[in-house]
Amino acid sequence: MIEFCNVAKDFQNFSVLKNITFSVSKGEVVGIAGKSGAGKSTILKLVSGILQPTKGSVATKAFRLGYVFQKPRLLAWKTALDNAILPLRAMGVARREAMATGKDLMDYLGLQGFDNTYPAQLSGGMCQRVAIARALLTKPDLLLMDEPFNGMDSILKDNIFQLLEKKIIQYDATVLYVSHNTDELSRLSSRVIYLEKGRLL
Numbered sequence: 001m002i003e004f005c006n007v008a009k010d011f012q013n014f015s016v017l018k019n020i021t022f023s024v025s026k027g028e029v030v031g032i033a034g035k036s037g038a039g040k041s042t043i044l045k046l047v048s049g050i051l052q053p054t055k056g057s058v059a060t061k062a063f064r065l066g067y068v069f070q071k072p073r074l075l076a077w078k079t080a081l082d083n084a085i086l087p088l089r090a091m092g093v094a095r096r097e098a099m100a101t102g103k104d105l106m107d108y109l110g111l112q113g114f115d116n117t118y119p120a121q122l123s124g125g126m127c128q129r130v131a132i133a134r135a136l137l138t139k140p141d142l143l144l145m146d147e148p149f150n151g152m153d154s155i156l157k158d159n160i161f162q163l164l165e166k167k168i169i170q171y172d173a174t175v176l177y178v179s180h181n182t183d184e185l186s187r188l189s190s191r192v193i194y195l196e197k198g199r200l201l
């Protein structure tokens with residue numbers, strides 16, 4: 001599903017990733033760990049095509065991509081529900097159907113009653129849950145998540161883990177996700193990639 005072949009990524013004269021080679025098979029759940037600034041988010045951006053490698057190649061066979069960014073990146077002028085269903089609407093799903101599906105998922109994520117609330121009125125953890133709903137609603141076959149549990153308490157995290165475990169099986173999704181937390185990494189992933197000084201350990 002994902003293939004990195006001798007990938008290097010430089011920003012101006014700064015070399016973030018050096019000669020990275022790894023692959024992720026369909027249905028695998030792989031964690032990415034490493035110190036702050038090690039290049040974890042850069043790996044996800046390369047997978048998604050937001051960034052291009054300086055050297056080497058990055059290939060994916062994803063049909064539908066879900067991406068939970070490090071920051072929620074919600075549109076300030078849209079309600080929580082409208083933010084969550086944005087990719088569904090872009091795919092041509094009728095508004096009424098998208099809203100019903102979106103509302104169910106938002107309720108499951110503990111956001112009952114906040115459908116019509118704007119991002120500025122939500123907490124950081126609530127915005128992050130809207131972003132998780134947005135990434136899951138399209139039934140992605142590749143899910144990229146960058147510190148998806150930021151701002152969440154342990155009970156909430158546990159609910160979201162259960163939801164993710166269910167959805168990953170349901171969508172037969174491949175998952176690549178970044179976390180600093182070893183408990184979070186060991187709970188979901190079958191393998192962890194560790195980045196240090198631009199190289200894979």
Ligand SMILES: Nc1ncnc2c1ncn2[C@@H]1O[C@H](COP(=O)(O)OP(=O)(O)OP(=O)(O)O)[C@@H](O)[C@H]1O
Nearest residue numbers: 011012016034035036037038039040041042043070
């Ligand atoms: N667009 C950019 N332009 C210049 N430098 C960048 C850019 N994006 C990232 N960097 C640099 O690349 C390095 C790796 O960034 P990245 O966001 O991938 O790290 P990270 O491992 O995800 O860090 P954190 O755990 O703190 O989120 C950092 O030194 C960062 O300053």
